[in-house]
Amino acid sequence: MTKIAVQIDDLTVAYNYKPVLWDIDLEIPEGVLMAIVGPNGAGKSTLIKAILGILKPIAGSVSIYGKSYKKQRSLVAYVPQKGSVDWDFPTTALDVVLMGTYGSLGWIKRPTQKEKKAALEALEKVGMLPFKNRQISQLSGGQQQRIFLARALVQDASIYFMDEPFQGVDATTEIAIINILKELRKAGKTVIVVHHDLQTVPEYFDWVTFLNVKKIATGPVKDIFNDDNLTKTYGINYKVSIQE
Amino acid sequence: MSSAQLEIQIIASLVAIACAIPGTFLVLRKMAMISDAISHSILPGIVIGFFITQDLNSPLLILLAAITGVITVVLVEYIQKTGLVKEDTAIGLVFPVLFSIGVIMIAKNANDVHLDIDAVLLGELAFAPFDRLLISGVDVGPKSLWIIGSILFITIVLLVAFFKELKLSTFDKGLAASLGFSPVIIHYGLMSVSSITTVGAFDAVGAILVVALMIAPAAAAYLLTTDLKKMLILSVVFGVFSAISGYWFAHWLDASIAGSITTMLGVLFLAVYLFAPSKGIIAVMYREKQQRTEVSLLTFLLHLKNHDDERERHVNHLNEHINWQKVRSKTVLDLALKNNMIRIDNKIVSLTTKGDEFTTQAIDYIMTNEDSQIEDMKEDFFLFRG
Numbered sequence: 001m002t003k004i005a006v007q008i009d010d011l012t013v014a015y016n017y018k019p020v021l022w023d024i025d026l027e028i029p030e031g032v033l034m035a036i037v038g039p040n041g042a043g044k045s046t047l048i049k050a051i052l053g054i055l056k057p058i059a060g061s062v063s064i065y066g067k068s069y070k071k072q073r074s075l076v077a078y079v080p081q082k083g084s085v086d087w088d089f090p091t092t093a094l095d096v097v098l099m100g101t102y103g104s105l106g107w108i109k110r111p112t113q114k115e116k117k118a119a120l121e122a123l124e125k126v127g128m129l130p131f132k133n134r135q136i137s138q139l140s141g142g143q144q145q146r147i148f149l150a151r152a153l154v155q156d157a158s159i160y161f162m163d164e165p166f167q168g169v170d171a172t173t174e175i176a177i178i179n180i181l182k183e184l185r186k187a188g189k190t191v192i193v194v195h196h197d198l199q200t201v202p203e204y205f206d207w208v209t210f211l212n213v214k215k216i217a218t219g220p221v222k223d224i225f226n227d228d229n230l231t232k233t234y235g236i237n238y239k240v241s242i243q244e
Numbered sequence: 245m246s247s248a249q250l251e252i253q254i255i256a257s258l259v260a261i262a263c264a265i266p267g268t269f270l271v272l273r274k275m276a277m278i279s280d281a282i283s284h285s286i287l288p289g290i291v292i293g294f295f296i297t298q299d300l301n302s303p304l305l306i307l308l309a310a311i312t313g314v315i316t317v318v319l320v321e322y323i324q325k326t327g328l329v330k331e332d333t334a335i336g337l338v339f340p341v342l343f344s345i346g347v348i349m350i351a352k353n354a355n356d357v358h359l360d361i362d363a364v365l366l367g368e369l370a371f372a373p374f375d376r377l378l379i380s381g382v383d384v385g386p387k388s389l390w391i392i393g394s395i396l397f398i399t400i401v402l403l404v405a406f407f408k409e410l411k412l413s414t415f416d417k418g419l420a421a422s423l424g425f426s427p428v429i430i431h432y433g434l435m436s437v438s439s440i441t442t443v444g445a446f447d448a449v450g451a452i453l454v455v456a457l458m459i460a461p462a463a464a465a466y467l468l469t470t471d472l473k474k475m476l477i478l479s480v481v482f483g484v485f486s487a488i489s490g491y492w493f494a495h496w497l498d499a500s501i502a503g504s505i506t507t508m509l510g511v512l513f514l515a516v517y518l519f520a521p522s523k524g525i526i527a528v529m530y531r532e533k534q535q536r537t538e539v540s541l542l543t544f545l546l547h548l549k550n551h552d553d554e555r556e557r558h559v560n561h562l563n564e565h566i567n568w569q570k571v572r573s574k575t576v577l578d579l580a581l582k583n584n585m586i587r588i589d590n591k592i593v594s595l596t597t598k599g600d601e602f603t604t605q606a607i608d609y610i611m612t613n614e615d616s617q618i619e620d621m622k623e624d625f626f627l628f629r630g
C-alpha cells in the first residue's frame with residue numbers, strides 16, 4: 001500500500017464564525033498529481049490555507065506523513081493564488097524566488113551564495129533566467145506565475161500545494177507549468193493543485209477531489225471524474241461529456 | 245549657527261530617520277492610516293503615564309503610551325474582524341474615542357498637568373534643547389536627543405536583524421505563515437516600533453509631524469524605486485532633507501518648525517508625484533499618449549498588411565478610411581516612416597520588410613494574448629517611440 005502524504009480528519013474552518021468548510025475527511029496518497037475542483041467560493045483556497053496552518057481550523061486535524069504540519073514544514077511548498085500578493089512591491093524576480101529559501105534558513109539568517117545559486121537554478125528551470133533582475137510588476141501574468149513556481153521549486157519539498165497556477169497564463173506557460181508538475185510527480189513528489197478548467201482535468205491529473213463546502217468525492221480521475229460528481233459539486237446538471 | 249540650532253536639526257533628523265523606517269513598511273502594507281490612529285490615540289497613555297511618573301521623558305511613560313498605540317491596533321482589527329465595517333471605518337471609530345478620552349483627562353486635571361493639546365499635536369522643537377539630560381551633574385545633551393537616539397538605535401538593530409522577515413511578510417503573508425514566520429508576531433512588532441517611535445517623537449515634534457514623517461518620505465520613495473533597500477534609504481534621505489530644510493525655512497519665516505517641516509514634506513511629495521520618471525503623473529500621461537500613438541501605428545500597419553489594393557493604401561484614403569483626423573494620420577505616418585516600417589512611392593504606402601516582420605510578430609502575440617511581448621518587441625524594432 002502507498003503511503004499517505006496528507007491526512008485530514010473532521011476539518012471544519014470558519015471565517016467570522018461562519019463555516020466555509022464542513023467536516024472534511026481526506027487522504028491524499030503519496031505521489032499523486034491531484035486537482036481540487038469546485039465552484040468559486042467552495043473553500044478550495046481555504047482548505048489549502050488550513051492544511052498549511054495559515055488559518056486555524058475550529059475543529060479537526062491535519063497531518064503530513066503522520067505528524068503535525070509544524071513539524072513537517074520543510075517537506076511542504078506552497079504557491080498562493082497570484083492575486084493574493086501586491087505585484088507592485090519593490091523587488092525583483094530573483095528576490096521573490098529567494099524567498100523560497102527563507103524557510104530552511106530560519107529567523108534572522110540571510111540567504112548566501114548557496115541559496116542564490118539554488119534560486120538561479122529554479123529560475124532556469126521555469127525559463128525565467130533572463131528576467132532575474134526585472135521588477136516583478138514588469139512581468140506578464142504568465143511570467144509572474146512562473147516566478148511563483150520557481151519559488152516553490154527552490155524549497156525542494158516533498159509535497160507541493162498550488163492555488164490556481166494556471167489562472168491568467170498564456171498557453172505556452174500552461175504547458176511549461178504542467179510539464180514541470182508532471183516531472184515532480186515522476187520524481188515521487190505529491191502535487192496538489194486547485195484547478196478551474198474542468199476540460200483539462202483528465203489530461204493533466206491522475207487524482208481529483210471534488211469540493212464544495214463539503215468533500216463530495218476523492219479518488220483516481222479515471223474512476224470518479226464523471227457527470228454525477230460534477231453535478232453534485234457544481235449544483236447544475238452537468239452534461240458535458242469531458243471524457244472520451 | 246548656535247549649538248541650540250545644531251541640536252534642533254540633529255533631533256529633527258533623528259526623528260525623521262526613526263519615522264522613515266517603520267513608515268516604509270506601513271506604506272508598503274497600505275497601512276498609512278494606522279499611523280494616524282496611533283499618533284492620536286496614544287494621548288490617554290501619555291496622560292496616564294504622566295500622572296504616574298510626573299515626567300514627560302520617562303521611559304515608563306513612553307512604554308505606557310506605546311501600549312495604548314498597540315491597543316489601538318488590536319481594537320481596530322477586532323472591530324474589522326466582526327465583518328461589519330471596513331478597516332478605514334474601524335480606524336475612524338477607534339482613534340477619536342481614545343484621543344477624546346485623553347483630551348478629557350487633560351481638561352479635568354488641567355491644574356496639575358502642564359500638558360496642552362496644542363503641544364501634543366504640534367510639539368515644540370524649538371524648546372527641545374532647553375530640557376537637558378544631566379548624568380551625575382554633567383550635561384550630556386538634550387533629553388529628547390537621547391530618547392529619540394535610543395529609539396532609533398533599537399529600530400535599526402531590529403531592521404537589520406529582521407529585514408528578511410519584514411520583507412517576506414509584507415510581500416506575501418501566506419507564504420510567511422506557511423514557512424513558520426508568524427505574520428502576527430511581525431505585524432505587532434512593527435506596530436510596537438511605530439508606537440514607540442511615535443511616542444518618543446511626539447514631545448519634540450508633535451503628533452501631526454510624526455504622521456507626516458512616517459508616510460510622506462516613504463510614499464515619495466515608493467514612486468522612485470523598485471528596490472526595497474533603496475526605498476528605505478531614499479525615505480531616510482527625504483526625511484532628513486525635509487527636517488533640515490524645514491528648520492531653515494521656519495528660521496527664515498520665523499514660523500513653527502514642525503509646521504515648516506510638514507510643509508517641506510508636502511512640497512517634496514508633490515514634486516515627486518508629478519515628476520517621478522516612471523510612476524509620476526507626467527510620466528504616466530506621457531506614456532499613455534505614447535501608447536495611444538503606438539496602438540494607432542499597429543492598427544495602421546495591420547491595415548496595410550491586410551490590403552494589397554493600391555486604392556486602399558493611398559495616402560489620401562487613409563484619413564477617410566481608418567477614420568482618423570489629419571493630425572493623427574500624420575503623426576502615425578511620420579512615426580512609421582522614422583522607424584523604417586513603411587515606404588511611400590507616389591503617395592502609395594507599403595510595408596517595408598522590417599514593417600512586415602514587425603506586423604506579423606505583433607499579430608502572433610495579439611492572438612496569444614502576450615501583451616508584454618509586444619512591449620519587448622517594440623524595444624527591438626523601434627528606433628523612435630510614439
Ligand SMILES: Nc1ncnc2c1ncn2[C@@H]1O[C@H](COP(=O)(O)OP(=O)(O)O)[C@@H](O)[C@H]1O
Pocket residue numbers: 015016020038039040041042043044045046047
Ligand atoms: N478572509 C476572509 N474573510 C471572510 N470570508 C472569507 C475570507 N476568505 C474567504 N472567505 C469566504 O470563504 C469562502 C471560501 O473562500 P475560498 O476558500 O477563497 O474559495 P475558493 O478558493 O474555492 O474560491 C467564500 O465564501 C469566501 O467569500
Ligand SMILES: [Mg+2]
Pocket residue numbers: 044045046081163
Ligand atoms: Mg481560491
